[in-house]
Amino acid sequence: MSTEPTTSRTPEPAPATREGVESADAVVVGAGVAGLTAARSLRARGLRVVVLEAADVPGGPVRGGDLPGLDGVRVDLGAESFAVRGTAVGALVRELGLDVVEPSGAGAWGYAAGRAYPLPRAGVLGIPAHPWSRDVRRAVGLGGAVRASLDRVLPRRFTDLRTLETFTRSRMGARVTERLVAPVAGGVHSAPLDRLDVAAVAPGLREAFEREGSLARAVASLRALAPAGSAVRGIDGGLHRLVEELAAEADVRLRHEVTALSRRTPPGAATPWWVVRVESAAGPVEVVAPRLVVTTPALVDAVGPLVGTAADPLPDPEPGADVRIVTLLLRAPELDDAPRGTGMLVAPPHRDAGRAAPPPDVEAKALTHSTAKWPWLRERVRAAAGPGHHVVRLSYGRIGATSEPELDRVVADASRLFGVDLRGRVLGHRVTRWNGALPPPTPAFRREVAAFVARVDQMPGLAVTGGWIAGTGLASIVGHAQECAERLAAER
Numbered sequence: 001m002s003t004e005p006t007t008s009r010t011p012e013p014a015p016a017t018r019e020g021v022e023s024a025d026a027v028v029v030g031a032g033v034a035g036l037t038a039a040r041s042l043r044a045r046g047l048r049v050v051v052l053e054a055a056d057v058p059g060g061p062v063r064g065g066d067l068p069g070l071d072g073v074r075v076d077l078g079a080e081s082f083a084v085r086g087t088a089v090g091a092l093v094r095e096l097g098l099d100v101v102e103p104s105g106a107g108a109w110g111y112a113a114g115r116a117y118p119l120p121r122a123g124v125l126g127i128p129a130h131p132w133s134r135d136v137r138r139a140v141g142l143g144g145a146v147r148a149s150l151d152r153v154l155p156r157r158f159t160d161l162r163t164l165e166t167f168t169r170s171r172m173g174a175r176v177t178e179r180l181v182a183p184v185a186g187g188v189h190s191a192p193l194d195r196l197d198v199a200a201v202a203p204g205l206r207e208a209f210e211r212e213g214s215l216a217r218a219v220a221s222l223r224a225l226a227p228a229g230s231a232v233r234g235i236d237g238g239l240h241r242l243v244e245e246l247a248a249e250a251d252v253r254l255r256h257e258v259t260a261l262s263r264r265t266p267p268g269a270a271t272p273w274w275v276v277r278v279e280s281a282a283g284p285v286e287v288v289a290p291r292l293v294v295t296t297p298a299l300v301d302a303v304g305p306l307v308g309t310a311a312d313p314l315p316d317p318e319p320g321a322d323v324r325i326v327t328l329l330l331r332a333p334e335l336d337d338a339p340r341g342t343g344m345l346v347a348p349p350h351r352d353a354g355r356a357a358p359p360p361d362v363e364a365k366a367l368t369h370s371t372a373k374w375p376w377l378r379e380r381v382r383a384a385a386g387p388g389h390h391v392v393r394l395s396y397g398r399i400g401a402t403s404e405p406e407l408d409r410v411v412a413d414a415s416r417l418f419g420v421d422l423r424g425r426v427l428g429h430r431v432t433r434w435n436g437a438l439p440p441p442t443p444a445f446r447r448e449v450a451a452f453v454a455r456v457d458q459m460p461g462l463a464v465t466g467g468w469i470a471g472t473g474l475a476s477i478v479g480h481a482q483e484c485a486e487r488l489a490a491e492r
Contacts, residue, residue, distance in 0.1 A: 020283075020284070020285055020286060021285070021286045021287075021288060022050070022285065022286070022287050022288070023266075023287070023288050023289065024048045024049060024050045024287060024288075024289045025042070025047035025048040025049065025289060025290065025291060026039075026042045026047050026048070026049045026050075026289050026290075026291035026292070026293065026488065026489075027049075027050050027051075027052065027274060027276050027287050027289045027291070027292050027293070028042075028049060028050070028051045028052070028292075028293040028295065029052050029258050029276070029292070029293065029294045029295060029296060029299060030051075030052075030053060030060075030294070030295030030296045030466065031051050031052075031053035031055075031058035031059070031060075031247065031250075031252050031254070032058070032059060032060030032061075032062070032295060032296075032466065033059070033060065033062055033242070033243065033246075033474060033477055033478065033481075034295040034465045034466040034467070034470070034477050034478075034480070034481040035051055035053070035293065035295040035466075035481075036051065036058065036059075036243065036246035036247055036250060036252075037092065037246065037477070037478050037481040037482060037485075038293045038295070038463075038465060038481040038482070038484060038485040039051050039246075039250045039251075039293075039485075040246060040249070040250065040485075041481070041482050041485035041486060041489070042291070042293075042485045042488065042489055043249075043250070045485075045486075045489035047291070047489060049250065049251060050251050050253065050287055050289070051250050051251060051252045051253065052253050052256040052257075052258055052276065052278055052287070053252060053253065053254050053255075053256060054255065054256065054257035054258070055254065055255070056254055056255055057254070058243055058246075058247040058252055058254065059078070059240065059243035059244075059247070060078075060434070061078040061079050061323070061434055062076075062078050062079045062239055062240060062242065062243045062474075063076075063077050063078045063240055063243065063432065064076050064077055064078075064238050064239075064240025064241070064243075064244070065077050065240075065430060066430075067327060067329050067391065067428050067429075067430055068329070068427075068428030068429070068430070069329045069385070069427035069428030070329050070381065070384055070385055070389075070391070070427075070428060071384060072384055073377075073380045073381060073384050074237070074238060074240070075238060075327060075370065075377065075391055076238045076239050076240050076370075077240070077325065077327055077430055077432040078239075078240070078325065078432055078434075079239055079474070080234060080238065080239050080368070080370070080374075080393075081103070081232040081233065081234045081239065082232060082233060082234075082239070082473065082474035082475055083231060083232055083473050083474070083475040084231055084232065084233055084475070085231075085473075085475040085476075086475050086479055088475070088478045088479035088482060089233075089474045089475055089478045089479075090233065092242070092478055093235055093242060096242065096245040096246070097245070098235050098236065098237070098241055098242065098245065099235065099236040100233050100234075100235065100236075101233065101234050101235065101236045101374070101375075101376055102233060102234075103232060103233075103234065103342060103373045103374060104338075104342065104372060104373055104374070104375055106338050106341040106342050106372055106373070107119065107121055107341045107342065108341050108342050108343055108344065108345065109340045109341050109343070109344045109345075110139060110179060110180065110183050110184075110344065110345050110346075110347065111183070111344050111345070111346045111347065111362060111417055112178065112179045112182075112183065112346070112347035113179075113347075114361055116340065116344065116417065116419070117138055117139045117179075118135055118138065118139070118341065119135075119139065119180065119184070119345065120133060120135040120136050120139060120180070121135070122219075122220070122223055123180070123184075123219060123223075124202060124205065124219045124222055124223065125164070125181060125184050125185040125188070125201065125202055126176075126180035126181040126182070126183065126184030126185055127168055127172070127176070127180070127181055127205075127215060127216075127219050128148065128172075128176065128180065128216065128219065129216055129217075129219040129220035129223055130216065130220070131145055131148035131149045131151065131172065131176070131216055132145055132148075132149050136148065136176075136180075139179055139180060140175035140176055140179050140180065141175060143175065144173065144174075144175025144176060144179070147172065147173035147174075147175065147176075148172040148173055148175070148176045148216075149216075150172075150173075151171040151172050151214050151215050151216050152214045152216055152217065154171065154214075156213060158170060158171070159171060159209075161198060161206065162443065163193060163194050163195070163196055163197065163198070163442075163443070164181065164185055164193045164196040164197070164198050164201060164202070165177060165181075165182075165192070165193030165194045165196070166194070167198050167215070168181045168193070168215070171214075171215040172215060172216075177193065178347055179347055181193060182347045182348055183345035183346055183347040183348075183365075183366075184345055185201060186347075186348060186365070186398075187345045187346075187365055187366045187395070188201075188472065188473075189201060189438075189440060189441070189472055190320060190321040190323060190365075190397065190398065190399065190438070190440075191320075191321065191398075191399050191440035191441075192348065192398070192399060192440075195399070195440035195441075195442050196440060196441060196442070197441045197442055197443040197445075197446050199446070200441035200446050200471060201441060201471075201472070203471075204222060205218060205219070205222065208221050208222055234374055236376050237376070238377075253278075253280070255280060255281055256278045256279075256280045256285075257278065257279045257280075258276055258277065258278055258299060258302075259277050259278065259279050259284075260276075260277040260302060261274065261275070261276060261277070261292070261299065261302045261303060261306065262274075262275045262277075262306075263275065263306060266288055269290070271290065271460070272461075273288045273289060273290050273461075274288065274289055274290070274291070274292040274461060274462070275287075275288050276288070276289075276292065290461050290491075291461045291462075291463075291488045291489075291491070292461060292462050292463070293463045293464075293465060293481075293484060293485065293488065294462075294463070294464045294465075294466075295464070295465055295466035295481075296466060296468075297315065297439065297466075297468040300314050300315055300452070301314065303456070303462070303464070304452075306459065306462075307452075307455040307456050307458070307459045307462070308455045314448070314452060315445060315448040315449050315452050315468075316445075316448065319399070319439065320399065320438050320439045320440065321397040321398055321399045322397050322403075322433075322434075322435045323395065323396070323397040323433070323434055323435075324395070324396040324397050324403060324404065324405065324431060324432070324433050325393055325394070325395050325396075325431070325432040326393065326394050326396070326405060326407075326410045326429060326430070326431050326432075327370075327391065327392075327393045327429060327430045327431075327432070328391070328392045328393070328394070328410070328411075328414065328426055328428075328429045329381075329385070329389065329390075329391055329426070329427045329428040329429070330389065330390045330391075330392055330414075330422060330425045330426060330427065331388060331389055331425050331427055332388065332389075332390055332420060332422060332425050333387070333388035334418075334420045335369065335371075335372070335390045335392075335418065335420065336387070336388060338369060338372035339418060339419065339420070340367070340369060340417065340418055340419075341369070341372065342368065342369055342372055342373035343366065343367050343368040343369050343372075343373065343393075344366065344367045344417050345365075345366050346360075346362055346364055346365050346366060346367075346417070348360075348365070348398060361416065362413045362416055362417060363396060363403060363405060363409060363413055364394040364395060364396055364405075364410070364413040364414075364417070365395050365396060365397070365398060366394070366395040367392065367393070367394050367395075367413075367414060367417050367418075368392065368393040368394075368395075369390065369392055370390075370391040370392065370393055371389075371390045371391050371392075372390075377391060385427075389427070392414060394410055394413055394414060399440065407426065407429060410429075411423055411425075411426060438467045438468055438472060439468060441471070441472075449468070449469060452464075453469060460491060461488065461491060462488075463484035463485070463487065463488050464484070465477070465480050465481045465484045466481075
């Protein structure tokens with residue numbers, strides 16, 4: 001049950017409206033986690049809020065559903081965990097009456113060049129804090145560990161900070177970059193390393209490097225500041241429960257696609273209001289409000305002319321990856337002992353200079369052994385289906401390539417990654433699709449976004465939030481959405 005806080009505030013008088021026009025104190029475009037969180041914070045200040053969502057379900061990549069063959073147990077079909085960085089997500093989950101849970105203690109594995117290996121636990125985005133440790137040597141080989149260990153004595157001038165790839169390659173060499181950093185960071189951001197801005201994907205890492213003079217020591221210093229235990233948490237019953245609780249308490253209009261934005265001073269209002277034009281099943285409508293929160297980069301071109309001149313550059317993101325997640329219910333007692341820990345991250349095929357990458361032996365970019373990762377799910381699957389049954393998720397989709405894997409291909413990938421023949425073991429499956437995941441946070445794109453946000457901040461009654469602004473992950477998105485909503489609510 002929700003325990004949403006409220007603050008008494010007299011709603012602003014609604015101006016006179018004509019037929020087909022609705023007024024509110026605030027309009028939120030997008031019913032993902034950012035939009036639903038912003039709406040909750042605005043309502044807590046006593047405001048009337050309308051949330052507009054073009055899709056037929058809220059939540060964006062956070063969603064849940066039934067899995068054929070597993071009666072009575074809903075599972076996460078999209079995102080399934082959040083980083084413990086900061087306190088905003090955990091506090092929100094508890095306010096909604098949900099329980100935060102830790103994953104099991106089993107580690108994760110990597111897969112590269114046809115070989116599986118445990119991923120080192122002491123690292124940041126796959127960058128190891130101790131390059132000579134046994135688990136690093138097992139992953140990258142003796143030569144790779146020797147090269148990575150040189151980081152501690154290399155002068156600072158041997159550093160290329162343009163991207164995450166150039167940074168790690170210049171300090172620790174090719175093996176660490178390709179076998180550890182590429183599968184971890186590339187899997188998290190669905191983008192190749194040469195598209196990732198260091199400051200955007202690893203906050204504080206550059207500053208720690210400047211302070212320590214070594215990438216390994218920088219990672220160790222960041223790890224020392226992190227809380228003990230796993231770096232992620234989940235929700236008892238699935239992360240999708242967060243979206244469902246937030247949406248249940250909000251005025252969410254599904255299948256309402258925003259087609260235009262403008263500003264005008266309606267009759268009875270003292271200052272300009274936002275006019276949001278919407279296409280819905282009932283036909284075109286307008287929603288007017290003094291406050292507007294935009295959570296989707298799809299409206300950048302609509303917002304841009306309202307906050308600057310035509311000569312001002314707008315964020316022009318590279319298209320994100322088209323993501324496909326295939327969730328399987330397997331009868332496979334061989335997986336009871338979690339032979340690959342909580343799951344695996346697959347390194348993309350390595351391309352030598354001037355040569356095309358070889359065809360991959362595994363198309364999936366990641367595998368999550370959900371019943372090994374989440375004790376709550378393991379117990380409920382066992383109760384519903386019996387011992388020896390497992391939920392496994394495989395993720396597909398890298399930038400520049402759309403993958404629509406057939407079930408046989410998915411089972412073949414899972415078999416190779418687990419080292420277990422899983423043919424004929426699938427009792428049910430679901431495919432979750434979304435196109436154009438978050439754009440890769442390239443240095444140029446992050447600069448454009450920062451300039452765009454600075455312009456937005458000068459416009460009364462307007463805020464932009466969401467992963468494309470705040471960064472990947474709920475830990476970044478929730479806190480940023482709350483801050484934006486609080487700023488808007490305080491405006492008079």
